[in-house]
Amino acid sequence: MKKTQKWFYSLAAAALIFSGCSAKPQEKPADGAMTAGTYTATSSGYAGEMEVSVTVDEEKILTIEIGENNETPSVGGMAIEQLPGQIIDAQSIALDGVSGATYTSKAILDSVKDCLTQAGADLSLFEKSPTASTGEExxxxxxxxxxxxxxxxxxxxxxxxxxxxxxxxxxxxxxxxxxxxxxxxxxxxxxxxxxxxxxxxxxxxxxxxxxxxxxxxxxxxxxxxxxxxxxxxxxxxxxxxxxxxxxxxxxxxxxxxxxxxxxxxxxxxxxxxxxxxxxxxxxxxxxxxxxxxxxxxxxxxxxxxxxxxxxxxxxxxxxxxxxxxxxxxxxxxxxxxxxxxxxxxxxxxxxxxxxxxxxxxxxxxxxxxxxLGVKPNGLEVTAGVGKYTQPANNAMWKASAGILVNDAGKRLISETSSEQELVSVYKQQNDWAMYTVMDQAAYDIFYKTAIEKHLFSETEAKTWIEEKGTGTTVFVKGETLADAAQQAGIDAEALAETLEAYNQGYEAGKDEFGRTLSAEFKTDGPLYIVKQNLRFATSxxxxxxxxxxxxxxxxxxxxxxxxxxxxxxxxxxxxxxxxxxxxxxxxxxxxxxxxxxxxx
Known part of the structure; x- marks a missing residue:
């Protein structure tokens, strides 16, 4: 549900509300550096687009207002609550952001920078690192x-x-x-x-x-x-x-x-x-x-x-x-x-x-x-670090024809097997990885669930697809089976045979791996393939x-x-x-x- 609450910060209030921030104000920017007014910019946060409005006079950032957003209250919400005040207090965008709320922090900082650019600011005056406070005992x-x-x-x-x-x-x-x-x-x-x-x-x-x-x-x-x-x-x-x-x-x-x-x-x-x-x-x-x-x-x-x-x-x-x-x-x-x-x-x-x-x-x-608590269906985003897509996988396995294969295009296990059974199969594959293969109907369920549960963002999915398998995250779309398989690095002929066997099982009402099949796999395209790694969050x-x-x-x-x-x-x-x-x-x-x- 979209939050209708807006957050508003002013330079006057910052002295009271954010007096505890570690950053100290910088010297005033040069006279006439900006055209006074209110400017608006939009950036992608953790859970979608976020609008930020910044009011400036000729020298200073006066107010920052965060518009409606879908950021998680317990994490991204803290960046929304704290970071604008820190920016105003420091008169600087050279801040680290709120640790753990990276996407939200970056969205706010990028939007404020955009607004300052619109105002004609000399950005170098707002990109000086704040002086750290010495603190007390x-x-x-x-x-x-x-x-x-x-x-x-x-x-x-x-x-x-x-x-x-x-x-x-x-x-x-x-x-x-x-x-x-x-x-x-x-x-x-x-x-x-x-x-x-x-x-x-x-x-x-x-x-x-x-x-x-x-x-x-x-x-x-x-x-x-x-x-x-x-x-x-x-x-x-x-x-x-x-x-x-x-x-x-x-x-x-x-x-x-x-x-x-x-x-x-x-x-x-x-x-x-x-x-x-x-x-x-x-x-x-x-x-x-x-x-x-x-x-x-x-x-x-x-x-x-x-x-x-x-x-x-x-x-x-x-x-x-x-x-x-x-x-x-x-x-x-x-x-x-x-x-x-x-x-x-x-x-x-x-x-x-x-x-x-x-x-x-x-x-x-x-x-x-x-x-470590190792589980299946991870999604690598940067080297060794990523996300999990398990809820999206589960929703898709249940209601559509998506399948899980190795890089040889072979299906080896029921996709609805226990986590431990799936982990065992993953560990026998190259790079300890499997590939989720989806037709359009399956992808629609996978994508919708992922967006609703904030497993990844619309912007991320769009970027990964545009990379065509060349980035760290293998998340591809092909208009044909051969195109999708080539981008993902999977044997296309073997994958075609696997999908044919799957559809035969669906028509016969009996899957060779014991899964209850709910739909035919449409092989005429487009097809989506996502590389899935083993993952852990719990030590x-x-x-x-x-x-x-x-x-x-x-x-x-x-x-x-x-x-x-x-x-x-x-x-x-x-x-x-x-x-x-x-x-x-x-x-x-x-x-x-x-x-x-x-x-x-």
């Missing part, structure tokens, strides 16, 4: 400091407050809350929830344990798997009943026990709810503040040191510290420990493993760093904890005052991620209850 005291404002961190904060803890501080290094949880699909596994019972679903924690161990190839820590499963129902019931999170309740199915709740609006929708409720309940969340070091006194963790984007250095004293810092997927040094082959990363830039490294420095035990290694969520040493002794929850904890899912949002919410709630018990 600040000491803060809190009963509990939570490092990270994702699902685990905010769940913990909300639960602690419910239990009567009044002095809670959440610090988050990014300019927004949400973490990796805001980028996931929103699935939350729970066994024995009252909502399952109301829907007629019989389920037990023991069955969930069995499933998690099977998916993780029994590499999981059995104690933590048990902890997760046995407390998952209480967590989902609490999130729905007490926090007001909205989930689609699973319904009875012949395909196994239905225990996967799905957040309305996906992970982003779920995290927006946690953020909003935390704000409404007065929980203090300090953004743009990165923890740098754990404070230890006689073997007890008594707080953290941190820094913010204004140059301030913090000493935060606390009776308990909860690390909810997420994974390490974008930390290349840590990823090198994982033997994963050709896999692209599509997770958040915030997953750098700082919490893991801080804890290691004081003797914390780490485990399973060699495992499966991390800190070792006990059932009270206390971080353990190499000797399996708890570190007093230090707790961990969410993805920073290792060995919960074995070697295959399957229920991490569930683990984040469940472990965040459990950690809060353990901390509360100690503090009381």
């Amino acid at each position: 600040i000491t803060i005291s809190s009963d509990v400091v939570i490092v990270g404002a994702g699902a685990a961190g905010l769940s913990a904060a909300l639960r602690l407050q419910e239990l009567g803890q009044e002095h809670i501080l959440v610090i988050e290094k990014m300019a927004y809350t949400g973490g990796a949880s805001a980028t996931c699909g929103g699935g939350f596994s729970a066994a024995g929830s009252k909502y399952q019972k109301e829907a007629g679903i019989e389920d037990t924690p023991e069955l969930m344990i069995e499933e998690l161990l099977k998916k993780g190839h029994n590499i999981n820590d059995a104690e933590l798997t048990k902890l997760h499963a046995e407390n998952s129902a209480a967590a989902i019931d609490w999130l729905i009943d007490d926090i007001g999170a909205q989930f689609n309740v699973p319904q009875p199915s012949e395909k196994g026990i239905a225990r996967d709740f799905t957040a309305v609006g996906g992970g982003a929708g779920f995290m927006q709810t946690l953020h909003d409720v935390a704000q409404q309940r007065g929980i203090e969340i300090q953004l743009n503040t990165q923890a740098t070091e754990l404070i230890v006194d006689n073997g007890i963790v008594t707080g953290v040191k941190a820094k913010d984007n204004k140059g301030n250095q913090y000493t935060i004293d606390a009776k308990a510290v909860l690390l909810a810092t997420g994974g390490y997927g974008s930390n290349q040094k840590l990823i090198e420990k994982a033997d994963v082959g050709r896999v692209i990363y599509y997770g958040p830039v915030s997953s750098n493993g700082e919490g893991l490294e801080m804890a290691q420095k004081i003797g914390a035990k780490v485990t399973n760093l060699q495992y 499966l290694g991390g800190l070792d904890i006990n059932p009270e969520c206390q971080v353990l040493t190499e000797q399996d002794e708890p570190i007093a005052g230090l707790y961990a929850a969410g993805e920073v904890v290792g060995n919960v899912q074995g070697d295959a991620s399957s229920a991490y949002l569930s683990w984040a919410g469940t472990s965040g709630k459990l950690a809060a209850e353990s901390i509360d018990a100690v503090l009381k």
Whole structure:
């Protein structure tokens, strides 16, 4: 749904609203540099076109107004909220933008530059890097400091407050809350929830344990798997009943026990709810503040040191510290420990493993760093980094005739097989890649779903098609089968034979790979082919904890005052991620209850 809200910033208001920005104003541009007035420009953000209006006088940027847009509130919305004020405050467009909101930031900066050009500005006067602030030394005291404002961190904060803890501080290094949880699909596994019972679903924690161990190839820590499963129902019931999170309740199915709740609006929708409720309940969340070091006194963790984007250095004293810092997927040094082959990363830039490294420095035990949550149907955008298209693939497989082949043009597996089965086939192919082949009807479903779910943008798809397979992203359109295959680097003759076999299966009502076929593949063109890589966003290694969520040493002794929850904890899912949002919410709630018990 398009947001009708507009954002408006003025130079006068910036002094008040954005006085905390790190940038300092530049010298005034030369007299008469611009023609006073209001100018408008449009650029492509993360989720489509975004109009920006800039008002200037002869020397300065006076106001910036962001028009209607479809940017994600929890991420792009933070760039819309913060960046215009920073530009006005600095009188400069030589800013880094809001970390993690790259597309939105670039759209705003490009549009402001366009407007300045229209006004006749000497752009060199507005492209000077702002002088960094030196900041202050600040000491803060809190009963509990939570490092990270994702699902685990905010769940913990909300639960602690419910239990009567009044002095809670959440610090988050990014300019927004949400973490990796805001980028996931929103699935939350729970066994024995009252909502399952109301829907007629019989389920037990023991069955969930069995499933998690099977998916993780029994590499999981059995104690933590048990902890997760046995407390998952209480967590989902609490999130729905007490926090007001909205989930689609699973319904009875012949395909196994239905225990996967799905957040309305996906992970982003779920995290927006946690953020909003935390704000409404007065929980203090300090953004743009990165923890740098754990404070230890006689073997007890008594707080953290941190820094913010204004140059301030913090000493935060606390009776308990909860690390909810997420994974390490974008930390290349840590990823090198994982033997994963050709896999692209599509997770958040915030997953750098700082919490893991801080804890290691004081003797914390780490485990399973060699495992990552590898899944199929990724889309490489830059070298080693990309997106995922799974929801678009699923919608298309279900309702049309798209197929998955290797570079030899051969179909090897039902496209609707399990993720683990698909991963196994991917790993046997060149570059660990497969190719999604679509006729026009299939592509229409794939494209529409991708745009609606912000998997990629209209501009990106247009650019990739124009590149005709010559760029990093192989996303091609051919008027004939031979043309599309040639652009994608696939054997055209073999592909034609594969499609003929598929259509024969459709006509006979029996697919050789067991898929239920819903449409004939139209081979007369146009055809679309997308190269799909294996992908990961979730790291499966991390800190070792006990059932009270206390971080353990190499000797399996708890570190007093230090707790961990969410993805920073290792060995919960074995070697295959399957229920991490569930683990984040469940472990965040459990950690809060353990901390509360100690503090009381």
